[in-house]
Each structure stands twice: as C-alpha cells, then as structure tokens.
Amino acid sequence: MTDGFSAVDARGYHYRLLATLAESGPASQATLGRRSGIHLSDMVATVNELAARDLVRRSPDPTDRRRNVISLTPAGTRQLARLEQQLAAAQDELLAPLSTTQRQDLTAVLSLLLDHHDQRAAEE
C-alpha cells in the first residue's frame, strides 16, 4: 500500500498537522497536539520536518514566550492539496467493492464508535 503518501513526500503525521492547520488556523504546538491527536513529543519532530521544507512556519508567540505559533505557508497549502488528492485516490481503491449506501453506512457506524469513545476519553 504505502497509501500513495510516500509518493508525494510524507507520512501520516505530516498530513494530519497540515490538515489541522488548514481547518482551525495557526496555533501553539500544544494546541495543535490536542486538536490533531499528535503527541507533543512527536509534534516537535513533525514541525521540524515540515518547517525544513517551508511547509509551515514556526514563530515565537510575542504574548507568551513559552509558545511557538505554527502557521501554514503557501507551499504548505499546496502540499496539503496534493496529499488530499492522494488520500482520496487511496480511499477510492480501498472502498471500491462497496456500494454508495454501504460506504455511507460504514462511515456512519465508524463515526458512532469514534464519538462514543472520544466522549469516554474526555470524561476520565
């Protein structure tokens, strides 16, 4: 498989971080970790790798010197678009044997599971 991601560049963490930035905008690494589900320790390396390719920018937060503000660059936005294409292609191949109704059922049931367990995790 290798999901087609490796062809464009990257691994799952890269996509998840870029997608999170595109969805909810610039934020500190800690906040991005909470939003994306990426562990803080892995966040450091992920930002390093993306920043080295100018896909994200890491700038100090003027209001709180503990924080870095991470933001998408134009190149990062373009890369995200590429990754989303790859992802859509891989999903199409994965779900090929399913009818439209079956696909909808599957995502509905999986969403149920995610919601349920997210809630249980938040309540600990």
Next chain:
Amino acid sequence: MTDGFSAVDARGYHYRLLATLAESGPASQATLGRRSGIHLSDMVATVNELAARDLVRRSPDPTDRRRNVISLTPAGTRQLARLEQQLAAAQDELLAPLSTTQRQDLTAVLSLLLDHHDQRAAEE
C-alpha cells in the same frame, strides 16, 4: 487501550500464532507465516518467545531438515483461551454503542473489504 492483552502477557503476534495453530494444527514456520499473515522474519522471534514460555514446541521435521514443526502445548492451549476472553471483552467495549444489527452490518462490510483486497493481493 492496550487491548487487555498486556494484562495476560502478550502482544498481537502471540495471539495470532496461537490461534492459527489451534485452527489448522502443527506446521512449519513458513506455512504458519502464510496462514497467519505474520512475516517470516517476525515468525522467528514470535516462536522464540512462545517457546521460552512452553506455549509452543519447536521440533525438527524428520522428513525435511530445513523445517521446524511448531505445535501447541497444553499450556499454549490454556493461554489461547485466556487471550480469547480478553479479546471478547475488548471487542464488547469497543462495539458497545452499536446495536446487534449494526454490528452485523459492520462485520459484513469489513469482510467484503478483506475478501476483495485479499483476492487482489493473491492475483499479483
């Protein structure tokens, strides 16, 4: 999560190998790898670990000196029963929010996907 497996002892490879042995009986490591989907390189370590705890036995095949015949011990059979209990409990918790019908639908759809892609993999 840690699936409850860690409580009893083991990791996924241990369960998969024990279950494969229980299902289709003693076999060489290469055959077990094909049946269980465990990579041959990982097979060696998995058998080592289970043999060290007397859960499986590794004996030379008298008809082909390249092969080891791996077989379940009585202790291995008991351990498998324990792992299956843990697995059932973990599944129950995972699928808790789903109705019986939803569970059946989910396994049906996932089986479709597995069959489809197993076939494609076999045809390369």
Next chain:
DNA sequence: CAAATTTCAGCTCTACTGAGATTC
C-alpha cells in the same frame, strides 16, 4: 543449480514515557 526454509540485523511509522529547561 534453483528453490525453500530458517535466522539475523536493520529500518520505518505510529504512539507512548520520562525527564529537563523555560516561562507564565
């Protein structure tokens, strides 16, 4: 000789723990 079997060393990716330094 070609193919099968076992073994070993090493690598990637996701995910985590624990510890330290800095700043609020």
Next chain:
DNA sequence: CGAATCTCAGTAAAGCTGAAATTT
C-alpha cells in the same frame, strides 16, 4: 510556587527489506 510549554532521549509493537546458511 504550581502549571504550561517545548524539547530530547528512549521504548514498544507491527510490518517491512536484505542477506546469509542450510537443505531439498
């Protein structure tokens, strides 16, 4: 002072690759 933030080192499980030795 306690808490939050970032960083680094290390670990584990699942899944690979590649190479070597032996036997068929």
